Amino acid sequence: MSKLKVALIHDWLTGMRGGEKVLEAFCELFQEADIYTFIWNKGRVSEKIERHKIYTSILQKLPFSKTKYRYYLPIMPYLIESFYLKNYELVISSSHCVAKGIKVKKGIPHICYCHTPMRYVWDLYDDYFGKGKTNFFVRTAMRFLRGYLQKWDIKSSFRVTHFIANSKNVKRRIEKYYGRDAVVIYPPVDISAFPEKRKKDFYLVVTAFVPYKKVEIVIDAFNRLKYPLKIVGTGPEERKLRKMAEKNIEFLGWIDNFKLKEYYAEAKAFIFPQLEDFGITAVESLAAGTPVIAYNKGGVTEIIQDGETGVFFDKQTPESLISAIKRFEKMSFDREILKKKAYYYRKERFINEIKNFIETEIKF
Structure with a gap:
């Protein structure tokens, strides 16, 4: 399998988040593969990815593309179709945006590892383009463009020969929007080298500051509770969120992996307020022996068991979160049970399942 001539497609290479960890695992499996992407901010992804031959689109040369690439969403279908792989x-x-829409010569198998159908135009449209989420001109433009992007998203799904979903949650959305079946293979999570640390009296959030992550709910709740909260992350909503926060809330920016693992291990609990496709940070928290307080929808419900590895709250409101935190504080959790749950999601399991899928499903 390692001798196959393989192309890997990824929407953009601008940081090491969950999708890039999946790409990194594919790079380990196919060490000579070429990578195609819209834009590559050199030095922002791992060496395992950057050692590959990387082809970028014309977006790489357009104004403000390194930081404002999401504003080019309306032309992304055209950009991905500018590549033709033969x-x-x-x-x-x-794919979580349009990577699955790449054009491939007939007869070449195309596996899409789908993190989600294009969330910006389907179930999270209001989180990105609703009133108060962006300016009037962007909202107006997207009202006209949404239908076009949805039609393109459905049409381009038929270029894929095999779908793999990163969770049962995403499998259901693939069936709903594309009318296609998908095999579920959970993504790889780095569960190694979490230190043994004495628990401290703070709660932790690790996230990007974008609308659907719902960080404002957590800030509102902790402003009321006055409990210590540490937030790791950056993003376009950072200024607004910092203005909301009171003195018990500390923003740490993005930190190195070693220090992040220490925070995971020391935290009293990890807060997960968003509706997520899967929930890699929730698994990382379990690997550190830290329970998770999570919104009771989406992929995280496949990871967390209420009362055993964490606590759920049912509404994305500060009140619902506060209620869950107060319930959590009356409970105790076994760190070894949490770590055992995380072990399943290790990278070796992911690579083996992908290899088995290719060997059994693809005819070369």
């Missing part, structure tokens, strides 16, 4: 034996797209 000299490969296998194409694998790691």
Whole structure:
């Protein structure tokens, strides 16, 4: 399998988040693969990815593309279709936006590892483009463009020969929007080298500051509770969130992996307020022996068991979160049970399941 001529497709290479960890695992499996992407901010992803030959689109040369690439969403279908792959034996797209829409010569198998159907135009449209989420001109433009992008998203799904979903949650959305079946293979999570630390009296959030992550709910709740909260992350909503926060809330920016693992291990609990496709940070928290307080919808419900590895809250409101935190504080959790739950999601399991899928499902 390692000798196959493989192309890997990824929407953009601008940081090491969950999708990039999946791409990194594909790079380990196919060490000579070429990578195609809209834009690559050199030095922002791992060496395991950057050692590959990387082809970028014209977006790489357009104004403000390194930081404002999401504003080019309306032309992304055109940009992904500007690539035409014909000299490969296998194409694998790691897609949460439009990567799955790449054009491939007939007869070449195309596996899409789908993190989600294009969330901006489907179930999270209001979180990105609703009133108060962006300016009037962007909202107006998206009202006209949404239908076009939805039609393109459905049409381009038929270029994929095999879908893999990163959770049962995403499998259901693939069936709903594309009318396609998908095999579920959970993404890889780095569960190694979490230190043994004495628990401290703070709660932890690790996230990007974008609308659907619902960080404002957590800040509002902790402003009322006055409990210590540490927030790791950056993003376009950072200024607004910092203005909301009181003195018991500390913003740490993005920190190195070693220090992040220490925070995971020391935290009293990890807060997960968003509706997420899967929930890699929740698994990382379990690997550190830290329970998770999570919104009771989406992929995280496949990871957390209420009362055993964490606590759920049912509404994305400060009141519902506060109620869950107060319930959590009356409970105790076994760190070894949490770590055992996280072990399943290790990278080796992911790579083996992908290899088995290709060997059994793809005819070369």
